[in-house]
Amino acid sequence: MTSDVPVHRGRGRPKVVGLADQRRTQIVEAAFEVLTEKGYDGTSIAEIAQRAGMGQGTVYRYVNSKRELLDLVFDWAVERIFATIDPYELLAADPATAPEMAAHVRVIGDRLNRLVDEDPAMLKLIGIQSSAIDKQLKARVVGIESLINSLMVKALERAVENEWFALGEPQRQIVARQLMMLVLPGLVMALRGENDPEKRARFVGGAMDLAFHGTMKRPAGKR
Structure with missing residues (x-):
């Protein structure tokens, strides 16, 4: 009815x-x-x-206000970056060998390079413009760097647990920071407008070589 x-x-x-x-x-x-x-x-x-x-x-x-809007833009850009490179994928993976782990790390580096190629303005906004606005945003930029560094340390810890690397606790912190610094020149090139994907890839490759050859655990008696 x-x-x-x-x-x-x-x-x-x-x-x-x-x-x-x-x-x-x-x-x-x-x-x-x-x-x-x-x-x-x-x-x-x-x-x-x-x-x-x-x-x-x-x-x-x-x-x-415009300042509040900048915070929203900053968060949006960071979410896009992390969604693209997905560094947590490295921690979720369970590589059986050191080369397999290196392949996972290289994928993340390649994704970051592609993101820089497609939208270099995003990296510039987060890395330079935002940190120059005020201390609060600068602290947030530093926080992102610290987060990435901590993820790198966790990856190194897993390599140590699998006996691929022989690194003590202080050494892991140092090596993680060094690996990040080796990749940094390639990102600076992008900020300067130097579009050379091959050269940036070499910076990533150099960081990988240092990690998986310079710090790789060697059999006893070999140097």
Whole structure:
């Protein structure tokens, strides 16, 4: 039996499911584009709103200031980087040999290189522009570096447990830091606009050679 009572609908357009998330994503992506083009000081909310295709009032419904928006852009960029390179995949893997482990590490390096090729502005925003804004963002940049370093240390610990490396606790910290520094020149090249994937790959290869040949455990009596 059906009811004859009319259904009253509210005025205006029907609500779009997830509209708030869609708008927030639009704003963050537009802010990323403008920030990487003009820098923080040269960017205005008005320009971001125009790039996002909405009014300033709409932007201010989601953020209170340009500085707050920069935090959102920073988080969005970091999430993209970690989703692309997926360093946790290395820890989740269970390599049976040292070369197999080296192959996993190289995959992560290759992914980072591809990300730099496809979107060098992202690395520049996180590594240079954000850290120059204030102490809080600089601390967050340092925190990312510390997180990556800790993941590297865990990978080395697994290699030690499998008796592939002979490294004490202090040595693992030092080697992890050295490996990161060996890859750094390739990233600096990208920031300078020097698009040479082969050269950057050599930096990754050099880091791998140091890790898996310079620190590889040797049989007793051999040097």
